Amino acid sequence: xxxxQIVPNVHLVGAVDWxxxxxxxxxxxxxxxxxxxxxxxxxxxxxxxxxVDPSMWPTLAAxxxxxxxxxxxxxxxxxxxxxxxxxxxxxxxxxxxxxCDEKAKALLLDHLHVDDAxxxxxxxxxxxxxxxxxxxxxxxxxxxxPETMSTYLExxxxxxxxxxxxxHLATSDLFADKxxxxxxxxxxxxxxxxxxxxxxxxxxxxVTQYPIDYIAPSHGPVYDDPSFIIEAYRDWAGGExxxxxxxxxxxxxxxxxxxxxxxxxxxxDRGVAVERFDLTTVDLGELASSxxxxxxxxxxTPTVLTGPHPLAANAAFVANALRPRTKYATVIGSYGxxxxxxxxxxxxxxxxxxxxxxxxxxxxxxxxxxFAALDALAxxxxxxxxxxxxxxxxxxxxxxHEPS
Numbered sequence: 464x465x466x467x468q469i470v471p472n473v474h475l476v477g478a479v480d481w482x483x484x485x486x487x488x489x490x491x492x493x494x495x496x497x498x499x500x501x502x503x504x505x506x507x508x509x510x511x512x513x514x515v516d517p518s519m520w521p522t523l524a525a526x527x528x529x530x531x532x533x534x535x536x537x538x539x540x541x542x543x544x545x546x547x548x549x550x551x552x553x554x555x556x557x558x559x560x561x562x563c564d565e566k567a568k569a570l571l572l573d574h575l576h577v578d579d580a581x582x583x584x585x586x587x588x589x590x591x592x593x594x595x596x597x598x599x600x601x602x603x604x605x606x607x608x609p610e611t612m613s614t615y616l617e618x619x620x621x622x623x624x625x626x627x628x629x630x631h632l633a634t635s636d637l638f639a640d641k642x643x644x645x646x647x648x649x650x651x652x653x654x655x656x657x658x659x660x661x662x663x664x665x666x667x668x669x670v671t672q673y674p675i676d677y678i679a680p681s682h683g684p685v686y687d688d689p690s691f692i693i694e695a696y697r698d699w700a701g702g703e704x705x706x707x708x709x710x711x712x713x714x715x716x717x718x719x720x721x722x723x724x725x726x727x728x729x730x731x732d733r734g735v736a737v738e739r740f741d742l743t744t745v746d747l748g749e750l751a752s753s754x755x756x757x758x759x760x761x762x763x764t765p766t767v768l769t770g771p772h773p774l775a776a777n778a779a780f781v782a783n784a785l786r787p788r789t790k791y792a793t794v795i796g797s798y799g800x801x802x803x804x805x806x807x808x809x810x811x812x813x814x815x816x817x818x819x820x821x822x823x824x825x826x827x828x829x830x831x832x833x834f835a836a837l838d839a840l841a842x843x844x845x846x847x848x849x850x851x852x853x854x855x856x857x858x859x860x861x862x863x864h865e866p867s
Contacts, residue, residue, distance in 0.1 A: 466526045467637050469677060469685055470619045472504040472596070476511075476526040478519035481633045486544075490654050491746050494647055495633025498544055499681045501623055502530050503616060505593025510535040510562070512614060512623050513681055514548035523548060524555070532556055535583075535591065537598070538563040539625035540611045541570040545681055549575055562591060564602060566610035590617075601670055603627055605662035607655045613670060620676040626655065627666065628692050630683030639684040641691045646752070647683060648692060652699050653751035657785045663700040667693060704758040704788050706851040708735055708844060711750055712763025713742040713774040718797035718828050723763045725834050726795060729841035736854040742774040747781065754787040758851045759844050760817070762808055766798035770807045779811035786814055791847055793820035793840065797827065820844070 466474035477500040484492050498515035500523060511533035515523045527533075536559050538546050549571065553559060560583045563571065568584055571577045585591070587602040597617040604611055606627040614623040630639075630647035656663055671693060678686040678693075686692050708730055714720035727737050738753040754760070760782060764775030771779070775796075782789075792812060794805045805822045823840055825833040 464522075464526070466502065466529055469501075469621065469637070469679065473616065473619060473621060474502045474504075474530065475637060475679070475685060476500045476502055476523055476530075477513075477515050478522035479633050479635070480516070480519065486631065489747070490631075491748050492631050493746065493748070494631060496631040496682055497633060499679070499683075501679055502527075502533065503593060503596055503598065504531055505596040507592070507594030508534040510537055510591070510593060510598060511552065511559075512537045513539055513545045513625065514552055516544045517547040517551070520548045520551050524551070527555070533559055535559065536561050537600075537614055537623075538567055538571065539613065539623070539681070540608055541567055541574055542608065542626075543574070545625065546571065546575065549577060553577070553581060562600075564600070564610055564612050567612070570608075570610055587612075599673075603666040603670065605659040606666055607659060615670070615673050615675075620674050621679055622670055622673070622675045622677070622689070623679045624670070625681045627663075627670075627680065628678050628686065628696065629680035632683045634684055636684050638687045639692075641688065644684060644692075645695070648695065649699065649755065650748040650752050651682065652696065653755050653785065654748055656700070657751070657755060657787060660700040660786075660788065663696060667696055667700070699755050702756075704790055704851060705756045705854050706734070706736055706848045707753070707757045707854050708737050708759045708761055709740075709750070709753040709757035709789075710737055710761045710763060711740040711742050711745065711775070711778045712796075713765070713772045714763070715765045715767075715772070718825060719763050719765050719795070722795050722797070722823065722825060722829050722833065722837060725829075726761065726837045726841060729838050730844060733841055733845035735841070735845050735848055742772075742778055750778065750781065751785055754782060754785055754789065756854070757787065757789050758848050759791040759793070759820075760787075760789050760815075761792075762794050762796075764794065764796040764804060764808070766796065766802040766804045769802040769804075771796075771804045775808065776811060779808045783812045783814050789815060789817055791820055791844065792817040794822040795824070795837065795840070797825045797829065799827065818847075820847075
């Protein structure tokens, strides 16, 4: 594609990766992704903001052929999907200067072995004049690495935010349709930003001190209605959990499935929304999205060699790593003779600031007493959730959870 103009002399370059389906050997990409770079052309100097994943370098190089050679390369974040083509840019533009913060410089030296003499290190709030365009550098750490910064283009009120406000979405659209991008942006937040909710909120407050007409992230389309994604981020990072139970489960001989079916119905009868995920088929992004607003996590698992099924253990590990604002958690499932399933899963979720509700573990096939215990658990959850807000319409997208 040709460079695409956002405002005069500000172009989106980079590459759309339509076919990629896994990121970091971990994160599913059902809608592909993009690696956005931007060129800001001033009356005196030109800056390239970020690069692309090295696999997409030919695409970026072809677009740079159509624009003035950049004098500066601004690196917002050192992960290779943004900085990985830096050595190729330096080879192409031998006089270019890398602009970044001190932490990014150290990481670039470690990750890419860049020449130490090529850097211009900036401090928080510093500016760089391109002539009639001024770049202001705003440190936005932990969205989602410690060195991350954003760049604010003062004359055109464009915030180049890197991963902040991004979405894994391959699209030919320059500007975001909020209905199309919402699910991808929420998944993206859940997968990499959720552990840093407090820092996300601080960084939102920091960047919104400036008037913003456009947000140009490093993944996904550009926002020409930035209020939409800013308010969504405020809710995801700082809003209260809702009247939702996130129920990931795995079953081997149907005992756990019967318990999950019973608890699902009991919760729905009591006015509690349930988002249920079969861990043998679940998309990690959908599970992460559910955790953004879930008031309670219920893990369903059989016992395998005295412990939880590995898929349930992985779900507990993921929840612990993402650190959602969930208020309550518990375990349901079955065992054959004995085990430490509950203790193991609780131990795997040690970073969650939750109240642990009484688990329900059935020996073998569940009996009437086990179903009665599940009813009691549903009563407890409904009572705990009585002051939580209902699930919003926008949350319903995560309910594509089990195969038909």
